[in-house]
Amino acid sequence: MNWIVTFLLVGGVFFLAIGTIGLLRLPDFYSRLHAAGKCDTLGVTLLMTAIALYNLHAPSFGSVLVSWKIFAIVFFIFMASPTATHAMTKAAMLVGVEPWQKKKGTRK
Amino acid sequence: MKISMQEARDRIPQRDIILETTVRLMVPFIQLYGLYVIVHGHYSPGGGFQGGVVLGASVILLALAFGLPASKEYLTEGTDIIMANVGALIFTGIAALCALLGGMFLDYSVLTKILPIDPISWRSHGIFLVEVGVGMGVMTIMVSIYWDMASAGRLDEGL
Numbered sequence: 690m691n692w693i694v695t696f697l698l699v700g701g702v703f704f705l706a707i708g709t710i711g712l713l714r715l716p717d718f719y720s721r722l723h724a725a726g727k728c729d730t731l732g733v734t735l736l737m738t739a740i741a742l743y744n745l746h747a748p749s750f751g752s753v754l755v756s757w758k759i760f761a762i763v764f765f766i767f768m769a770s771p772t773a774t775h776a777m778t779k780a781a782m783l784v785g786v787e788p789w790q791k792k793k794g795t796r797k
Numbered sequence: 798m799k800i801s802m803q804e805a806r807d808r809i810p811q812r813d814i815i816l817e818t819t820v821r822l823m824v825p826f827i828q829l830y831g832l833y834v835i836v837h838g839h840y841s842p843g844g845g846f847q848g849g850v851v852l853g854a855s856v857i858l859l860a861l862a863f864g865l866p867a868s869k870e871y872l873t874e875g876t877d878i879i880m881a882n883v884g885a886l887i888f889t890g891i892a893a894l895c896a897l898l899g900g901m902f903l904d905y906s907v908l909t910k911i912l913p914i915d916p917i918s919w920r921s922h923g924i925f926l927v928e929v930g931v932g933m934g935v936m937t938i939m940v941s942i943y944w945d946m947a948s949a950g951r952l953d954e955g956l
Contacts, residue, residue, distance in 0.1 A: 765826070
């Protein structure tokens with residue numbers, strides 16, 4: 690059990706770190722949202738799953754209830770975060786934020 | 798190429814299926830959680846204000862995804878104003894009732910004169926009653942502040 694929890698925690702921290710690096714290093718709004726939206730969703734999902742599993746170390750009615758609530762949080766983050774990213778990207782597209790391109794001359 | 802807010806509003810399509818589906822899935826759970834926060838307010842973190850904000854946020858989420866007119870069908874303007882006033886009235890009414898019955902303002906233990914149960918459990922249930930009023934008031938005022946700010950006071954369209 691401890692190995693699974695450790696594996697999930699390391700995976701979550703890895704994805705969150707990748708997402709943060711992407712947020713800092715990528716060139717424009719869309720690619721930054723691409724890094725933040727997906728990596729943060731997966732990272733938080735893995736971390737929360739690890740916490741819920743670790744909480745089940747000594748199973749009782751209370752700890753099962755708390756784990757269930759943590760899984761509910763995971764479910765909501767899993768639904769809400771990509772939708773928020775989608776809405777922000779669409780709004781940026783509608784107000785005309787230009788995507789980054791490699792050659793500056795090819796921009797309209 | 799930057800454009801003005803009005804142009805952006807004209808370009809926004811009326812319906813966005815991803816947003817609508819997610820909001821439709823999430824709003825009932827958000828409202829259930831808001832009620833949970835209100836009901837559990839007196840012996841766990843939370844309370845009337847926080848639960849009211851969560852409930853108000855669920856209606857604001859509806860307004861963001863489906864448009865302001867749809868959210869006004871969900872919670873009509875008349876209901877909104879009535880609920881805001883009733884919420885404030887519950888809070889001040891119970892508080893003033895305690896004062897009229899000879900206790901301090903918001904001193905629930907004197908309510909044993911109305912319904913004779915243990916004064917200690919009256920303290921607990923009095924807080925619950927007051928928090929229901931606070932929750933109703935906060936929820937409806939949050940929604941009406943959003944309506945006013947999003948449509949610049951016209952309450953016809955917005956964002």
